[in-house]
Amino acid sequence: MLNSRVIKPIFTRFRRKTDLQRRLFYQLPPITGFRPGNLSLYELAFIHRSASIRMPDGEVMNNERLEYLGDAVLDAIISDFLFSSFPDKDEGFLSKLRSRIVKRTQLNQIAEKMGIHKLLVSNTEHGNGVKNVYGDALEALVGAVYLDRGFQRARKFVLERVLYKYVDLEALISQEADFKSRVIEWAQKEKKDVCIETQEIYQEETKVPTFFSRVRLGDQILGEGTGSSKKEAEQNAAEIAYYQYLVFH
Template sequence: MTLYETALTHKSASKLDTQGNQVNNERLEYLGDAILGSIIAEFLYNRFPNQDEGFLTQMRSKLVNRSFLTDLTYQIGLNAYIRSNTNNTAENSHIYGDAFEAIIGALYLDRGYRVTKAFIVKKILPSYVDLNQVQHTNTNFKSQLIEWSQKNKQEINFETTEHLSGDSKTPSFITVITSDGLPIGKGEGNSKKESQQNASHQAIKYLKKTDAQSFD
């Protein structure tokens, strides 16, 4: 497979190379995560010269979290090219954000840091990202859910389990959120924190859809 084909191949659709090793986008995702974080950090440092470290850290977190990258993947149409043998459900939607990071990793290896930076700063951010909207959006879904539960005196519980699938050495985490014993959200991620955030996001969507108490 080419570098970019590999970047679009989830571990559930892994191919074997000539040495019998499974080929998927996990390594490229790891690399792309670091490169993207570096580019976004430098961009924000230059874009907001009068803001402190706390503001810059929060903005970077919003721009590189899986939910944001998943939405971005859909906006640019990349989701249609991702190879996966899993059901495309909300709890494994991180697959799309992971693939975006893997593409960044592949672009870096193919064309270098300068071209990759230009792609993000001159193509992606101006066309698909509203920085003002991002600045005023709260993406800490777990915090929002906990605040809602306290305000409305509803008990919620987070149950997170670790999973290893197939021959992958990298674990994934699945979180199920219940309210008064009933499941209201489920999410998967590469870390416990990420899975809880994804599950909280789904829980909030569910509660809003079912006309539960508002999140105002």
């Protein structure tokens, strides 16, 4: 298989099984549902940048490339699943639901429930952002499964071991939260001067108005969004502000 030929020259430099590889051999099957083939791939998936391995030729090895690949594979699998599962829903619904499934806080929680944090090799200090590496490692694991076993096995892993087991789709669908109210409540609690600005933009070619909203904290823009109504635009902007700024502060 092409993937194996591409990866093998890199990973044959790890001659003997490392301690982490031995742990992965026994501890990965309950997580993935199958026994790993190329252990070096999976080992790399759990090596955070802070614990990078420097090879004799100077090459630095960590899970960032696998994370990049896994992010794309995960998006493709979730997109395909939602497209098939909700044939009557439009692009906006599908995109919003996908973003809720793969958002960083969600992946961090899932990775921790799966036990991925117990296998992670990291020199990151404990702090507010440390759990982000859990979600990164989960994406890297998806990338490793894809390279080791192919897309169909990666799809089976994501759907059966991640989505069906840890994601409450009904709750996410009904999570049409009033993000504007959340932002306002946060501003009042923290005594912050947050404002939501909205303007109507008339599309000459379509003859249909579009609304553009922006959540602003002083000179800082926390989120921007558009919609076919003022309410929709404000909610979209507030949701971005909530997930990208407020949940981390």
